Amino acid sequence: xxxxxxxxxxxxxxxxxxxxxxxxxxxxxxxxxxxxxxxxxxxxxxxxxxxxxxxxxxxxxxxxxxxxxxxxxxxxxxxxxxxxxxxxxxxxxxxxxxxxxxxxxxxxxxxxxxxxxxxxxxxxxxxxxxxxxxxxxxxxxxxxxxxxxxxxxxxxxxxxxxxxxxxxxxxxxxxxxxxxxxxxxxxxxxxxxxxxxxxxxxxxxxxxxxxxxxxxxxxxxxxxxxxxxxxxxxxxxxxxxxxxxxxxxxxxxxxxxxxxxxxxxxxxxxx
Amino acid sequence: xxxxxxxxxxxxxxxxxxxxxxxxxxxxxxxxxxxxxxxxxxxxxxxxxxxxxxxxxxxxxxxxxxxxxxxxxx
Numbered sequence: 001x002x003x004x005x006x007x008x009x010x011x012x013x014x015x016x017x018x019x020x021x022x023x024x025x026x027x028x029x030x031x032x033x034x035x036x037x038x039x040x041x042x043x044x045x046x047x048x049x050x051x052x053x054x055x056x057x058x059x060x061x062x063x064x065x066x067x068x069x070x071x072x073x074x075x076x077x078x079x080x081x082x083x084x085x086x087x088x089x090x091x092x093x094x095x096x097x098x099x100x101x102x103x104x105x106x107x108x109x110x111x112x113x114x115x116x117x118x119x120x121x122x123x124x125x126x127x128x129x130x131x132x133x134x135x136x137x138x139x140x141x142x143x144x145x146x147x148x149x150x151x152x153x154x155x156x157x158x159x160x161x162x163x164x165x166x167x168x169x170x171x172x173x174x175x176x177x178x179x180x181x182x183x184x185x186x187x188x189x190x191x192x193x194x195x196x197x198x199x200x201x202x203x204x205x206x207x208x209x210x211x212x213x214x215x216x217x218x219x220x221x222x223x224x225x226x227x228x229x230x231x232x233x234x235x236x237x238x239x240x241x242x243x244x245x246x247x248x249x250x251x252x253x254x255x256x257x258x259x260x261x262x263x264x265x266x267x268x269x270x271x
Numbered sequence: 272x273x274x275x276x277x278x279x280x281x282x283x284x285x286x287x288x289x290x291x292x293x294x295x296x297x298x299x300x301x302x303x304x305x306x307x308x309x310x311x312x313x314x315x316x317x318x319x320x321x322x323x324x325x326x327x328x329x330x331x332x333x334x335x336x337x338x339x340x341x342x343x344x345x
Contacts, residue, residue, distance in 0.1 A: 101291075
């Protein structure tokens with residue numbers, strides 16, 4: 001289900017990442033002020049953009065969940081936010097390294113862009129504990145979706161607020177890419193595409209892995225002879241922050257003992 | 272901050288190189304850690320699936336034996 005197109009996406013990501021790294025180190029010219037250190041720009045800024053877009057995407061998927069009540073949307077929203085958090089952490093680390101090389105400090109508190117990104121990151125860092133704090137899966141999904149929508153709306157507002165602030169010390173990227181020399185702009189765009197593809201691929205891997213695991217658990221329960229009373233849980237066996245990976249009403253594979261039990265979920269050697 | 276930036280000269284390659292390498296290594300390390308976690312999860316799922324298949328085999332074998340006994344009895 002989620003694994004469809006994963007191979008093509010993975011290959012595209014590897015090609016794009018290779019192209020981006022080649023352009024960064026062998027094509028893009030050295031920046032006049034920062035010299036070689038500016039190469040961090042090509043990894044740090046795309047990571048930040050993709051991470052923030054991922055948070056917004058999580059909010060949009062949460063809206064779909066609230067509209068349809070289909071837990072699959074909540075599952076997708078959870079994975080989008082989970083992956084954005086990882087990318088956000090990478091953004092903070094690479095940003096700190098850049099700050100240390102450029103300004104001599106790991107972190108600068110009077111820099112609005114840095115601090116606002118940290119606020120967004122910390123806001124989303126509460127997402128997992130929030131989920132874990134609610135035991136009932138349906139309520140957990142609903143509250144998590146409300147959180148994702150609210151926090152997702154906060155991301156662009158925060159971005160605009162920083163733009164409107166008076167201090168313009170942090171390098172402006174969006175809106176000023178046209179000021180970059182051609183080779184630098186091209187390298188930046190390819191890097192952005194590569195990081196976006198990496199995000200999409202890792203999300204798809206996560207979705208596929210979690211869905212497969214939920215199916216295996218559902219199959220185990222079926223074989224153990226459990227009744228379909230746990231249908232709404234979609235593969236959950238205990239309290240977890242991770243949402244249901246199977247749609248509502250699904251208990252995964254069909255009951256054991258039927259000839260067509262593996263029809264929907266082909267297993268090699270058992271067809 | 273602007274004064275600090277203005278006075279910061281372009282770092283020589285040998286000085287900047289370690290920061291650039293560190294930034295790219297962080298990204299690479301995070302991808303590798305993620306892949307390692309996925310590999311562990313995948314092997315666990317594979318093991319569980321193997322156990323389920325073995326369970327199915329046992330169940331089918333027992334069912335076949337029961338059917339054979341009933342056929343012989345009638």
